[in-house]
Amino acid sequence: MNPPLNGAEQGARPTDRVDIYDTTLRDGTQREGISLACEDKLRIARHLDAFGLTFIEGGWPGSNPKDAQFFEQAKDIEWKHAKIAAFGSTRRASLAPEDDAGLRALLAAGTSVCTIFGKSSTQHVTAVLRTTLDENLRMIEETVAFLRAHGRRVIYDAEHFFDGFALDRSYATETLRAAVRGGAEVLTLCDTNGGSMPWQIEAVVAEIKALLGHPLGIHAHNDGE
Numbered sequence: 001m002n003p004p005l006n007g008a009e010q011g012a013r014p015t016d017r018v019d020i021y022d023t024t025l026r027d028g029t030q031r032e033g034i035s036l037a038c039e040d041k042l043r044i045a046r047h048l049d050a051f052g053l054t055f056i057e058g059g060w061p062g063s064n065p066k067d068a069q070f071f072e073q074a075k076d077i078e079w080k081h082a083k084i085a086a087f088g089s090t091r092r093a094s095l096a097p098e099d100d101a102g103l104r105a106l107l108a109a110g111t112s113v114c115t116i117f118g119k120s121s122t123q124h125v126t127a128v129l130r131t132t133l134d135e136n137l138r139m140i141e142e143t144v145a146f147l148r149a150h151g152r153r154v155i156y157d158a159e160h161f162f163d164g165f166a167l168d169r170s171y172a173t174e175t176l177r178a179a180v181r182g183g184a185e186v187l188t189l190c191d192t193n194g195g196s197m198p199w200q201i202e203a204v205v206a207e208i209k210a211l212l213g214h215p216l217g218i219h220a221h222n223d224g225e
Contacts, residue, residue: 036066038073055082057086060087062104068105085115090143097143097145116155119175153185163192191218
């Protein structure tokens with residue numbers, strides 16, 4: 001398996017620096033009444049780049065023709081600040097990474113950064129993926145390692161992490177360790193349902209930071225206001 005990126009590979013950024021990863025072009029277009037043409041997405045991306053953001057998530061390759069068109073055209077643009085990231089999921093259960101159409105689409109997008117989401121909750125692993133807990137850990141590690149072997153920087157999105165941690169803290173933490181073993185640069189802890197309170201987020205992030213000592217990110221929804 002590939003080791004995590006070292007300081008030189010990551011650009012040796014200061015430990016007190018905060019990198020902003022913008023999800024407007026994917027997560028932001030999921031609300032009712034929003035539909036962006038490829039030209040719209042490119043225009044928004046240029047504005048986000050001008051703001052000095054570190055990462056811009058362009059979409060999910062293979063999910064629709066507009067996203068494929070965006071990545072094709074984004075290759076020819078000289079971005080001043082941001083890295084364009086392609087979004088996708090871990091490999092499907094019982095499939096080798098190289099046989100997974102979603103991962104092949106990620107590579108075809110040609111971005112230097114890929115963001116992969118995986119399941120953190122035991123309930124989601126068994127009821128949604130309908131696979132075993134051990135297989136889910138393999139799915140995470142092998143997916144990240146596959147993309148790293150193809151020269152991609154990988155950000156790991158731990159989907160439903162805070163709910164999964166509340167249900168089974170040991171297993172949720174093991175999913176993060178699997179991503180680290182695969183070579184994930186950053187572990188993004190996702191409050192996917194948006195129901196966690198700030199003090200709960202603070203406590204869990206502090207615990208994970210102490211346990212793993214790995215660069216962390218946060219992706220929160222504000223459904224609880």
